[in-house]
Amino acid sequence: MEATYCAGVLSRGKLPVSNLRKSDHGFQRLTSQRKAIASVSCHLSNGLGESSCKSHGFHGGSYHGGAVGKGKDPILQTRCSAGVSMYGESFLESHSHATEDKIGVLLLNLGGPETLHDVQPFLFNLFADPDIIRLPRLFRFLQWPLAKLISVLRAPKSKEGYAAIGGGSPLRKITDEQAHALKMALEAKNMPVNIYVGMRYWYPFTEEAVQQIKRDKITRLVVLPLYPQFSISTTGSSIRVLQNIFREDACLSRLPVAIIQSWYQREGYVRSMADLIAKELERFPKPEEVMVFFSAHGVPVSYVEDAGDPYKDQMEECIYLIMQELKARGINNDHTLAYQSRVGPVQWLKPYTDEVLVELGQRGVKSLLAVPVSFVSEHIETLEEIDIEYKELALESGIKNWGRVPALNCTSSFITDLADAVIEALPSAKAMTNSEGTSEEMDNDPLRYLVKMFFGSVLAFILLLSPKMVLAFRNHLF
């Protein structure tokens, strides 16, 4: 996969496109083809101006910022990742021309079940994503039946987890709070915006947010996935959904969009993480003896080795940058990185968090500070997996002093940095045009869909009854 950086915005080649279908569990997506995402340039595009778009569809989770930055200039001194100033004449020019300029910021996130009743349909949406279960093209017709099967089998274990953290995911609430805080931070920088939240697997779905963006007649949009590092399974998947919606809508396909694909390398983020770690280390009796244990959400090895997912490289670079920042403050603790939350019978990125905790205990490490690093909100994997399961395992393995760094949530230095990222990305907004049809359109044919579902269900049923499969599921899903 090619990747080029521009003003902290990554523009990637070859990423998949997805289609949408409405089901009783919200929207479920089909994917069959990889295509280019918006390639971000450093040129400015005009807004849609007086648009003739008709609004229809759903209400998205949005924070309406009043009218647009008429007469007000946003903070002009910004930096791109290469340290070059991006704002200047051209921005001022376009800003003063675009009297109808109405800026939107779309926050993308994973979404989570709000009640235990939501867990299985949420899991269905997750496993029906071809960026989560990547089947060879020939077996794509199995995607939905397999998603149904795996979600039903996985639901009891997931429900236990969600029950242990109060009966649902806090993700929607925290993301809404982050949206509000970001709106305030941008207003403080003289950039009034509307902020929208679009979730990949649960409400408010990305589709709802986009329909609201259309209704609000947004003229320039910055897309900010709330994942610091890029993975095909997270940011990649969400952007594919977006690209697909935009491709099918004449109006949206002309809307200038800037996509911030990863931001783990931003100074503000790195500093905010270092602040949290430094603060948490102080709680230990001997802070200098604490092992700083970064625990990232894993992905299957094949993502990195076969599909070229930059996630592992970005994660390692991110940890390096945070440790450098701590060193600059005179904090020289040992550190390690491991991957958590693996699901299913395939190999995931190693080392695995649970195995490393046991090893560290055996090696005589007595104090450990867990740092969740792939996500910026508290969620099931911090509140249940780390705080309950891993803590218990660490204590059993001989670790005496356990601590955990909280997620960034609405930490003000972090939110301010996100606001800067939005301001820096805006000048590169460009139409996400990608209008040619794909073979995927054939998936919209209802007859084809029924045939696929029928054969897929039969095959899934046979697979379910195979003793090998039953064993694999028993070992890895429950």
Ligand SMILES: C=CC1=C(C)c2cc3[nH]c(cc4nc(cc5[nH]c(cc1n2)c(C)c5CCC(=O)O)C(CCC(=O)O)=C4C)c(C)c3C=C
């Ligand atoms: C950077 C973050 C994440 C990556 C990468 C990621 C990949 C990934 N996840 C699964 C399977 C599951 N993920 C689940 C929940 C979940 N995943 C992330 C983040 C990443 N996932 C978050 C933030 C959450 C929790 C949301 C919440 O409700 O709080 C779940 C459901 C929970 C459970 O049963 O454990 C599953 C299943 C795969 C297969 C995958 C990569 C292919």
Ligand SMILES: [Fe+2]
């Ligand atoms: Fe996950």
